[in-house]
Amino acid sequence: MNKIPESILLREPISKGVDRTWEIYKIHFQGKTKFQDMLIADTAHGVTLFCNNERQSSELSQLAYHEGQVMPALLSMPTLPKTALVIGSSEGVAVKILQDAGVEHVTHVDIDEECMVACGEFLPYGYTSEEIIKYTSAGSDDALKIIFADGKEYIRSLLDKTTRYDLIVMDIPDEGPETESLYNEPFWHEVKSLLTPSGAFITQAGNSSLWRYKTLKKSYDRMKKVFHHVTYFEVDEQDWVWLVGHVGDVELSIEQMQTKLIESKYNPQHIDAVSLSRSVIAPKVIRTPC
Structure with missing residues (x-):
């Protein structure tokens, strides 16, 4: 090149x-x-x-994005997850936020080792090069383990095993020809089968603006078919929306989520009690049936 x-x-x-x-x-x-x-x-x-x-x-917007990548799940789950699986997210910021919030064990799976290594060397945020080496050689009982593999194949490799996660995070590009198999109902059913009874799955799902909302709406409607209930979350300071699919039937109120925010070990810079109350309301174009 x-x-x-x-x-x-x-x-x-x-x-x-x-x-x-x-x-x-x-x-x-x-x-x-x-x-x-x-x-x-x-x-x-x-x-x-x-x-x-x-x-x-x-540098300008990465923290707003990555707080959106994990905090909606942490705030809408009944209890803080102890275990998490992160798919994608080469920079490593999402993993660091999960750790700062108190998640005890994180497995980070990314398909592109070269990309992650370059991020560790040249980005002023996320993993350092030394951390990537350390966590790649970590054992399964360590607080963090990095695995270079196809996330979808890794999920499928666990389907006949007993491994379960409290939280699964998917941080990959928007739905398109190369990623559509990671946004469909069959795959999300596989993801759901790897969650604990009160577990959750969060994914970046697109943009709510009128000229981009169609893939987001499709994801929102699909996720409601797969999970017991879905939490919509949009952070004002950046471009993306996240959807949280919950396995269990405990649906927290906005007031309960605000309390969890106050009690969180990680203090987000781009989410507070006021913004949270509007972040969980999907715009009309998403809520309106096709």
Whole structure:
């Protein structure tokens, strides 16, 4: 892959016929892994990770995104999970938040070792290179274990075993041709079978804006068919929505979630009691039947 000139304007697809343009100031890393094209560069949002020309995270917004990736589940579950499985999330920020919140054992599965290693070396957030080496060699009883594998295949490898998780987190790109098999009902039924009786599954599920909401609505409707109930969660400071599928029948009120927020060992910077009360209300376009 040829080196990108320092003055390039990178075009990121947003929706059909709509792009977002990023000015690249300085390139820290560029390469093609077995699975994707990678670019880590300085932008107006600080050090920014792009995969296949799509912004994955940046210094400016990464914490808002990753708090959204895990906190909605932690706040809407009846009790704090002791075990968690994280699929994707190469940067490692979501894992660190789970640990800070008090989750005792986390298994982190990511398909792209080269991507994770580059993130550890060049991103100023998430795992360090030393942590990646340490946690990759950790044992199953350690607080954190990194495994380089296909997340879907890893899930399926556990279906005939007794392993169960209190929480499963899926942090992968938006639904599209390459990821649609990770957003369908059959796969989510497999995920559900690996959860404990009061467990939960959280996934990034798209964007609620009128020009992008269709995949989110499909995911919302599908998840309601698979899980006992679904918690919708949208963080104002960034682009994405998360859906939490709950196995058990305990559905917490907003007041109960606000209490859990106050009691949380991890104090989020982008979620408070006021924003939480509106974050869990899906917009009309999502709630309206097709």
